[in-house]
Amino acid sequence: MDSSKEIKEFLASRRAKITPQQAGLPAYGSKRRVPGLRREEVAMLAGMSFDYYVRLERGNLTGVSETVLDSLARALQLDEAERDHLHDLARAANATSHKRRRPAQQQAKVPSSVQRVLDSMTDAPAFVRNNRLDFLAANSLGYALYAPLFADGQQPPLNIARFKFLHPGGREFFGLRWEESMQNTVALLRSEAGRNPHDKALTDLIGELVTRSEDFRAAWAQHQVRLHYTGLKHFHHPVVGDLTLAFDAMQLPAQPALSLTAMTAEPGSPNEDALKLLASWAATTDKAPPHGALDQTAP
Numbered sequence: 001m002d003s004s005k006e007i008k009e010f011l012a013s014r015r016a017k018i019t020p021q022q023a024g025l026p027a028y029g030s031k032r033r034v035p036g037l038r039r040e041e042v043a044m045l046a047g048m049s050f051d052y053y054v055r056l057e058r059g060n061l062t063g064v065s066e067t068v069l070d071s072l073a074r075a076l077q078l079d080e081a082e083r084d085h086l087h088d089l090a091r092a093a094n095a096t097s098h099k100r101r102r103p104a105q106q107q108a109k110v111p112s113s114v115q116r117v118l119d120s121m122t123d124a125p126a127f128v129r130n131n132r133l134d135f136l137a138a139n140s141l142g143y144a145l146y147a148p149l150f151a152d153g154q155q156p157p158l159n160i161a162r163f164k165f166l167h168p169g170g171r172e173f174f175g176l177r178w179e180e181s182m183q184n185t186v187a188l189l190r191s192e193a194g195r196n197p198h199d200k201a202l203t204d205l206i207g208e209l210v211t212r213s214e215d216f217r218a219a220w221a222q223h224q225v226r227l228h229y230t231g232l233k234h235f236h237h238p239v240v241g242d243l244t245l246a247f248d249a250m251q252l253p254a255q256p257a258l259s260l261t262a263m264t265a266e267p268g269s270p271n272e273d274a275l276k277l278l279a280s281w282a283a284t285t286d287k288a289p290p291h292g293a294l295d296q297t298a299p
Contacts (some may be wrong), residue, residue: 015042018035046068081187092194117297118139126262128252131257243274
């Protein structure tokens with residue numbers, strides 16, 4: 001990915017989101033040529049010269065210290081995910097061609113011990129994915145929940161983002177709150193692209209989605225990033241209907257590129273009843289791919 005272009009567009013998009021009032025600045029006159037802060041206003045708020053900020057927004061973060069990046073993050077009122085993304089972009093810009101930051105391992109196998117942990121979780125859907133959103137392994141209830149991904153007889157690894165944006169059934173399955181689901185997925189991939197800009201498989205995936213999905217292309221242009229470790233997931237399942245589950249994602253310490261996501265329903269809620277119905281359905285059908293498929297690596 002073009003590091004300079006990413007930096008330029010990210011900083012410009014964050015600057016455009018903040019009004020002078022939000023930044024605590026007086027707004028003189030009613031006519032402004034930019035929707036948010038001017039460059040000189042960002043420079044003043046960050047405690048740097050105008051020329052220096054212009055250099056940064058043109059995509060040149062070479063040699064910029066963490067102190068300067070933090071000052072810029074405060075001036076642009078970046079949240080935690082956006083601040084991390086800015087630092088990731090700076091690291092990528094400072095990596096030389098012969099000493100690039102190695103991409104996080106995306107082809108790591110799901111250890112058999114992790115599969116046993118998944119299988120021990122009988123009341124909660126759970127699955128393991130990598131940072132590219134490849135669905136790598138799950139427990140029985142996890143496969144039942146994500147059954148539409150495997151409706152064509154495919155085996156893991158399958159990419160959740162590719163299914164969501166390009167498969168005919170993707171929007172129906174994830175469409176209960178489509179805008180939110182879509183934005184979360186794009187933001188996760190944008191964050192990962194900042195961390196690992198030289199991951200060819202990730203770049204190829206993003207290029208495919210930008211080319212083939214108008215929804216993805218429009219969301220990608222917004223440069224949104226976010227942390228997504230806990231919250232709610234919404235599904236329209238072909239067997240149990242609408243389903244909203246709380247999720248918690250946990251990074252695997254031994255393999256940081258992998259995370260385990262477990263989902264639960266509020267006790268006594270219709271979602272819990274739907275989850276129990278899903279478990280009954282899973283127990284009477286063969287929805288889990290052969291365990292041999294779980295030893296495959298991500299493409």
